[in-house]
Amino acid sequence: AQKVTQAQTEISVVEKEDVTLDCVYETRDTTYYLFWYKQPPSGELVFLIRRNSFDEQNEISGRYSWNFQKSTSSFNFTITASQVVDSAVYFCALRINNAGNMLTFGGGTRLMVKP
Amino acid sequence: DVKVTQSSRYLVKRTGEKVFLECVQDMDHENMFWYRQDPGLGLRLIYFSYDVKMKEKGDIPEGYSVSREKKERFSLILESASTNQTSMYLCASSGQLWHGYTFGSGTRLTVV
Numbered sequence: 001a002q003k004v005t006q007a008q009t010e011i012s013v014v015e016k017e018d019v020t021l022d023c024v025y026e027t028r029d030t031t032y033y034l035f036w037y038k039q040p041p042s043g044e045l046v047f048l049i050r051r052n053s054f055d056e057q058n059e060i061s062g063r064y065s066w067n068f069q070k071s072t073s074s075f076n077f078t079i080t081a082s083q084v085v086d087s088a089v090y091f092c093a094l095r096i097n098n099a100g101n102m103l104t105f106g107g108g109t110r111l112m113v114k115p
Numbered sequence: 116d117v118k119v120t121q122s123s124r125y126l127v128k129r130t131g132e133k134v135f136l137e138c139v140q141d142m143d144h145e146n147m148f149w150y151r152q153d154p155g156l157g158l159r160l161i162y163f164s165y166d167v168k169m170k171e172k173g174d175i176p177e178g179y180s181v182s183r184e185k186k187e188r189f190s191l192i193l194e195s196a197s198t199n200q201t202s203m204y205l206c207a208s209s210g211q212l213w214h215g216y217t218f219g220s221g222t223r224l225t226v227v
Binding site: 009033035037042043044045046047050091093095102103105106107108 | 148155156157158160163203205207209214215216217218219220221223
């Protein structure tokens with residue numbers, strides 16, 4: 001069975017601080033995809049990034065960066081120089097090749113960035 | 116711009132009512148999903164469908180049913196609404212394995 005764990009339920013930082021959101025996953029499949037989603041107060045989940053199991057390259061997109069390490073089954077997300085607009089709930093998710101291609105979500109991390 | 120549209124943003128219903136939550140996608144996706152989101156419980160899968168007229172139970176199907184008569188539409192039905200079904204309901208659709216989900220904006224349902 002698949003499992004995604006986001007151990008941090010809530011993080012509070014002050015604007016301009018860097019913050020890392022942790023994600024640890026479990027699966028026996030060798031082919032899988034990892035995702036991060038952002039859910040702002042408006043409610044709609046917004047796709048941020050996808051990573052497949054064969055590509056361990058880290059990725060940077062502006063102030064966002066992702067660190068994928070198969071050795072530790074982790075896919076961590078770092079926001080550099082956080083801003084108030086980064087305040088949201090962030091979900092990590094795992095997808096394998098099964099019926100419906102379902103995503104298994106972590107419990108989410110609520111990030112609060114204070115001015 | 117691709118979209119998943121949920122018919123209502125906010126809904127208030129009475130206990131015992133039959134409630135329909137509608138979801139429509141315009142991306143020709145095979146897979147569609149219904150989740151509910153509650154504080155401290157994350158996203159929990161209610162039902163999903165990987166083809167027209169096909170449906171599968173998720174983790175918490177009790178008290179719910181679904182209908183998928185057309186590829187683009189996936190309806191969630193609360194047969195007899197109860198107060199413990201007060202929640203945020205999120206619909207999503209997806210194509211191939213390497214795709215993520217595209218989510219609707221959610222329906223916040225209150226059962227009084």
